[in-house]
Amino acid sequence: MSADAPEPESITSVASEEIETKHSSQSRKRKVGAEPPSRSSKRTKAAAVVDIDVKKTSVVPEKSTRTLHRSRTSIKQETPVVAEADITKEANVKKRSSRAKKTPVVQDQEAIVDEEVQPITKPKRKTKKQKEEEMPPLAARTIGSQLLIGAHVSGAGGVHNSIPNALHVGANSFALFLKSQRKWANPPLDPTIPPLFTSACSHHKYDAGVHIVPHGSYLVNLAHPDPARTKQAYESFVDDLSRCEKLGIRLYNFHPGNSAGAPDRASAIRHLAAQMNRAHQDPATGDVITLLETMAGGKNTLGSTFEDLRDIIALIEKKERVGVCLDTCHIFAAGYDVRTPDAYQSTMKRFDTIVGKEYLKAAHINDSKAPLGSARDLHANIGTGFLGLRAFWNLVNDGRFHGLPLVLETPIDVPVKAELVGGGEAESGKKKGPVKKAKAVEDKGIWAREIKLLEQLRGMDVESREFEEMETRLAAEGAAERDRVEDQVRRRDDKAAKKSAGTGRGRKKAAETETESSLDEDELD
């Protein structure tokens, strides 16, 4: 991404840009025959012109500014774009945030927002209809495509808010957190929410059973054998599954966990599978399919090899209740190449042989800031990372992914110049006085454009000038960041190689001994 601060533009100006480019886009579309004509063809085709240049296409900053590089105890704030962005709530959130600093308790902005809806000074809550009217889409949804591309959107303020948020970026599928993903204690699902969720889904033609794949809590490690930890993790897991059941959702993605607390990998896998089997027996979990996410690797992480997934699935009693969500960034970091057509075919063949194609139920679509086999989990924007545009062309043109939810988890925080936000209070609470720091705003237009970009790749001629230009431009955008991360990985490997005294296990050793710090830099996994 560009490090320049974007000049916020109104949504109207984005729309007019889209309209200006309509004709060239339409003729190209016809030529490549990427998508069947859609009902909202004007807007859709116009919006299909993808421009990743943030300066040109960034939209109104969506609610509060946030600092970059915060610790993993807080994540970027996802809020409905226009909904409830009133000053009262802003003030409340700020107040709560500063209180939170005094305690070591893991706090989460989404949860904070959830809790701040008590009507102290807050005016009447806007209706769903009002919110939608205030939130014109950044890109129209492509209707009738076999590619179900979407993004991990916010469900802050109630999971039903995820639907207008998905619509806002033109998503045909989406992920969300069903509750705070960074803390254990959560209020139960408000019984008034499922009907709101269900009616919003049917109104906007999202099939909850097919298009929506919630993401599990980052805290849950079902592989840890300690009884108290097992109980806590299991209860959170089953609670999420029962929320899915109540909302009509059938796919649920989670991280398989790690073997840190277990005597060995095999017993960690047995413990994990036992918890999954137990959950599948619980009638509250309905027939929700639990998806193991492929992982990037790192210390004791389960799910970073296809063999791990195979071994877990082998122990699952109800095979119809288990599946895999393939994360493109993670498999690449774990050493599976998908960049060339040959590499892609060979990786997917390995998946089919080792895991089984019938278990592939969803994918996370992310480029990677870190090189192949680095075991670093760092998501990059599409085409800007080490995977590059061709990898995504391979995927969207592969029938096995058609009809599956393909969810972006790419970065959308756009830095704003420090002087624009002033010195302000120090986020850490340690430094005082006017400190210049990088702030960020979320630009959901990035997802809107990436969705259109991926849709556009289907059926596109990779030999065409258009593809080559796009590939080159995106690769150039990510060059500095790739160099930076590659250098980090090299230094880490060198250090590990020295430690292991030239045993030739440098990179592997480094990945094994790496702490979870790589996750710190990621907002979504």
Ligand SMILES: [Zn+2]
């Ligand atoms: Zn992921």
